[in-house]
Amino acid sequence: MREDELKTVVEAVVKSLEAKGLVAKGPARAEAHRWKMPGDSVPIGTAGKVFQNPLVSFGGPSSCSRGGKEECTCQPGCQRCNPLNTMTPGEVRQSGADRISLCNPNASCSSIAGMIDHTLLKANATQEEVGKLCQEAAKYHFASVCVNPSYVALSARLLRGSGVKVCTVIGFPLGPTTPTVKALEARDAIANGADEIDMVINVGAIKSGNDALVLDDIKAVREATRGKVLKVIIETAYLTREEKIRACRMSKDACADFVKTSTGFGPGGATPEDVALMRETVGPGLGVKASGGIKDCKTAEAMVKAGANRLGTSASIGIVTGKEADKGGKY
Secondary structure (H helix, E strand, O other): OOHHHHHHHHHHHHHHHHHOOOOOOHHHHHHHHHHHOOOOOOOEOOOOOEOOOOOOOOOOOOOOOOOOOOOOOEOOOOOOOOOHHHOOHHHHHHOOOOOOOOOOOOOOEOHHHHHEEEEEOOOOOOHHHHHHHHHHHHHHOOOEEEEOHHHHHHHHHHOOOOOOEEEEEEOOOOOOOOHHHHHHHHHHHHHOOOOEEEEEOOHHHHHOOOHHHHHHHHHHHHHHOOOOEEEEEOOHHHOOHHHHHHHHHHHHHOOOOEEEOOOOOOOOOOOHHHHHHHHHHHHHHOEEEEEOOOOOHHHHHHHHHHOOOEEEEOOHHHHHHOOOOOOOOOO
16 A cells, blocks of 8 residues: 555544544644654663553543532542643653553542552461452552462452552562572462562672672573563662662662562661662662552652652552551551
8 A cells, every 4th residue: 555545544544533532633632642752762671661651641531520520539649630641751751750540530549559569468468368459459550469479370360451460579578599599489470470570689698798699689580570570679778878779780780670678577668768869879760669668648758759659568548548557567
């Protein structure tokens, strides 16, 4: 088909879609297509993860209930009420957002939900608790559930088609298992349905100055997780500033997708200062996950402001709804 013939066909299809109300007309359509212009680069992680996902709006009616009979339960940051599609890709990037989510206007939630890994990693977690975790994650549109490896298959089944990812932990919570064992753990988790892997760094090796072992450790898991998201937990509470910088640099050299502050089982959790240091070290190309001790919205917002674009917490619902966090969780 010649170029002029193809152009005629495309124009006919567009006009047909406009007539049916499936796409916006004229300037509105051009505005929406600004998200797809070739000049708008979209950073992609080494595992194929798109960190800055453009939000495209075709001008359809908003389902938000603001102004209607039903009370709007969204927070001020809801993109239904304050649409991000009025911003250019550059403006979104300048705002510091690496992940954009649409919240459910029929549930009390906030726009931070899409940055949260809804977490249940306690040793005595039951199947019923994992089932509830998955149900909550689907309801509030969290980024993922983070569960122990034995619950990956169950979580994958429960969340199929929901858009919520399944994350699990490797070498958890101490980290000194061998690279071979961690790689096998990761492969088994992926075979069971895991989308994202959070591995614990070999803390003792980095404290000993054995950077070669630390790098080989991360590379072994990276090789086992090609096509999936890999986060490296450096357990900041055990490390000096210089060791934190080395750990982040090695994670970047090994082509991880995120660096993560803590397991939540160490002597301390995430701090804004550590998050800021990690962000400064890895730059904008890697994600930074803050985890451990994030129990309220104020703390979560401080982590995001410091540079985190993913949060790991068991107090997820309290954070997005503004209610008091559950005091029972360890993470």
